[in-house]
Amino acid sequence: MDDRMNFSTNAPAHHVVVVGNGQAGIQLIDSLRTEGYSGRVTLLGEETHFPYQRPPLSKDYMAAGSTPEALPLRAEKFFPENDVDSRLGVRVTAIDRAARTVTLDDGSTVAYSTLVLATGAANRSLSVPGSTLAGVHGLRTLADAEAVHARLGDVGAVVVIGAGFIGLEFAAAARQRGIAVTVLEFADRPMGRTLSPALSRYFVGAHERMGVTLRLGEGIASFTGNAGRVTSVESTTGTSYPADLVLVGIGVVPRTDLAAASGLAVENGITVDSSLRTADPNVFAIGDCANYPSHHAGTRTRLESVQNATDQARHAAKAILGRSGSYAQLPWFWSQQGALKLQIAGLVQSGDTTVLRGDPATDKFSVFSFRGGRLAAVESVNKPGDHMAARRLLDQGRSVSPEQAADLGFDVKSYSKAQ
Amino acid sequence: MTKLSFHHSDGSIDVVETDSETSIMRAAVTNGVRGIVGECGGQAMCATCHVYVRPEYLGGLPGIGDDEDEMLDCTADPRDDVRSRLGCQIKLGTGFDELEVDVPGSQV
Numbered sequence A: 001m002d003d004r005m006n007f008s009t010n011a012p013a014h015h016v017v018v019v020g021n022g023q024a025g026i027q028l029i030d031s032l033r034t035e036g037y038s039g040r041v042t043l044l045g046e047e048t049h050f051p052y053q054r055p056p057l058s059k060d061y062m063a064a065g066s067t068p069e070a071l072p073l074r075a076e077k078f079f080p081e082n083d084v085d086s087r088l089g090v091r092v093t094a095i096d097r098a099a100r101t102v103t104l105d106d107g108s109t110v111a112y113s114t115l116v117l118a119t120g121a122a123n124r125s126l127s128v129p130g131s132t133l134a135g136v137h138g139l140r141t142l143a144d145a146e147a148v149h150a151r152l153g154d155v156g157a158v159v160v161i162g163a164g165f166i167g168l169e170f171a172a173a174a175r176q177r178g179i180a181v182t183v184l185e186f187a188d189r190p191m192g193r194t195l196s197p198a199l200s201r202y203f204v205g206a207h208e209r210m211g212v213t214l215r216l217g218e219g220i221a222s223f224t225g226n227a228g229r230v231t232s233v234e235s236t237t238g239t240s241y242p243a244d245l246v247l248v249g250i251g252v253v254p255r256t257d258l259a260a261a262s263g264l265a266v267e268n269g270i271t272v273d274s275s276l277r278t279a280d281p282n283v284f285a286i287g288d289c290a291n292y293p294s295h296h297a298g299t300r301t302r303l304e305s306v307q308n309a310t311d312q313a314r315h316a317a318k319a320i321l322g323r324s325g326s327y328a329q330l331p332w333f334w335s336q337q338g339a340l341k342l343q344i345a346g347l348v349q350s351g352d353t354t355v356l357r358g359d360p361a362t363d364k365f366s367v368f369s370f371r372g373g374r375l376a377a378v379e380s381v382n383k384p385g386d387h388m389a390a391r392r393l394l395d396q397g398r399s400v401s402p403e404q405a406a407d408l409g410f411d412v413k414s415y416s417k418a419q
Numbered sequence B: 001m002t003k004l005s006f007h008h009s010d011g012s013i014d015v016v017e018t019d020s021e022t023s024i025m026r027a028a029v030t031n032g033v034r035g036i037v038g039e040c041g042g043q044a045m046c047a048t049c050h051v052y053v054r055p056e057y058l059g060g061l062p063g064i065g066d067d068e069d070e071m072l073d074c075t076a077d078p079r080d081d082v083r084s085r086l087g088c089q090i091k092l093g094t095g096f097d098e099l100e101v102d103v104p105g106s107q108v
């Protein structure tokens, strides 16, 4: 079926409609055009800001000084030059798959031939007492970041709820501004969903050295305020922490409502097959909102990263043009926490055995994870060379031995480059 | 005011004039210079902002940091030991008012 669709897909009358103009949605239209698609393209996004990159928002953006400029995903001229009908501030409220239309929040409808859901994820919110006080913030959008940045000049103490990537990046950035920072984490280790225990342990020490007070095994019980504004945070152990500003970073939920309401399968994300297509051959889902069969995880998974959004977009663009194949790109990820550059190639799983390469005391080292005797993932701190070597090896399905991984005399970079 | 010229392999040139203390990568992405991606947002983590600086401008540039050096070993197009830099690591408005770079054929 895919091959025969090829002709009709690239006919001028074909209309690809993309819901969501974030990292995935914009890469998708870019790739469609690069691959030679000449039909119509409409890009719908509910945010009113010109499309921007999210990663800097919890890092550079929070530095002291005047309001920074967001980094755009593409230049303004990109959209007219590529003949893309890009509409900002427009929310899609329903999908009618039988009629092949989407309904917008102004009540109008847009007909599609192919629909791509790139709706991303929304911050998980708290429901404990005081959650709606002023000064309690999330951090997902540029609007969120602007609100937080505007307050940071006047705050003495910040409490971060959740020791995930965004919470800890923000904690490090706030420390660089001299603000007192406490992080409350319910679990027993930071970034536990993604990192090996060895690396979590390293980051506990690293954040303590930055002056962050990291409280593990301690959750949020309530917020207390004065005149509608937060003043302190009470934890599950009964401790009270003063807070001029609270950043809640307890993870995200994929935005699947539209898909679910249209009868598409949803389970921790919109269910897609290995070509990133839903059970409806005219509907794809990519990026933070998509749950796909992962070659590297060995199971279905949903990832939240720039790599996942852009590589899935590139793949889906080809699939729309009838070039079939299974999505199997290597997942990789980065995080910047103060002076520490963390890079991860592959996916760490519980039960992996780990080997240390280099000395964590130097803040330059890597942790190599092995599964069934083969290299499965590499986490690097301030060792971009190890990271890039690992990406090459894992991409090609190659391994090193645990002994080689541990041996600094073994040149993993040249080995990865040798055929 | 810094005048930045991006030379493409097909002979075309994009000229960008900027007065802010922005980086080569940010100036390129903001102005839609093709061939400069900047996927990590300027953290020296992705090497998709690789440029070859024209020799006459090399003298005025800041030195190459350890991270930049390691990432430059991993660019999609081959590294030039003298001219290769990461566009996100060179801030404008410091020490030069004109800069010309060649854009590699591929970044990903």
Ligand SMILES: Cc1cc2nc3c(=O)[nH]c(=O)nc-3n(C[C@H](O)[C@H](O)[C@H](O)COP(=O)(O)OP(=O)(O)OC[C@H]3O[C@@H](n4cnc5c(N)ncnc54)[C@H](O)[C@@H]3O)c2cc1C
Residues within 6 Å of the ligand: A019, A020, A021, A022, A023, A024, A025, A044, A045, A046, A047, A054, A055, A056, A057, A058, A090, A091, A092, A093, A118, A119, A120, A121, A139, A140, A141, A166, A255, A258, A286, A287, A288, A289, A303, A304, A305, A306, A307, A309, A332, A333, A334, A335, A336
């Ligand atoms: C602060 C922060 C820091 C991050 N740092 C890193 C990092 O260092 N490294 C990394 O790899 N990743 C990082 N990420 C994650 C990365 O930004 C995301 O994985 C990526 O943006 C996902 O892209 P996406 O297109 O799937 O979703 P998004 O970028 O979230 O885009 C989805 C868009 O769809 C819109 N939308 C949703 N529903 C509708 C609708 N019904 N109608 C119209 N529009 C709709 C949303 O408003 C949104 O703009 C970070 C994320 C955040 C928030």
Ligand code: FES
Residues within 6 Å of the ligand: B025, B037, B038, B039, B040, B041, B042, B043, B044, B045, B046, B047, B048, B049, B071, B086, B087, B088, B089
């Ligand atoms: S923008 Fe990623 S390395 Fe420069």
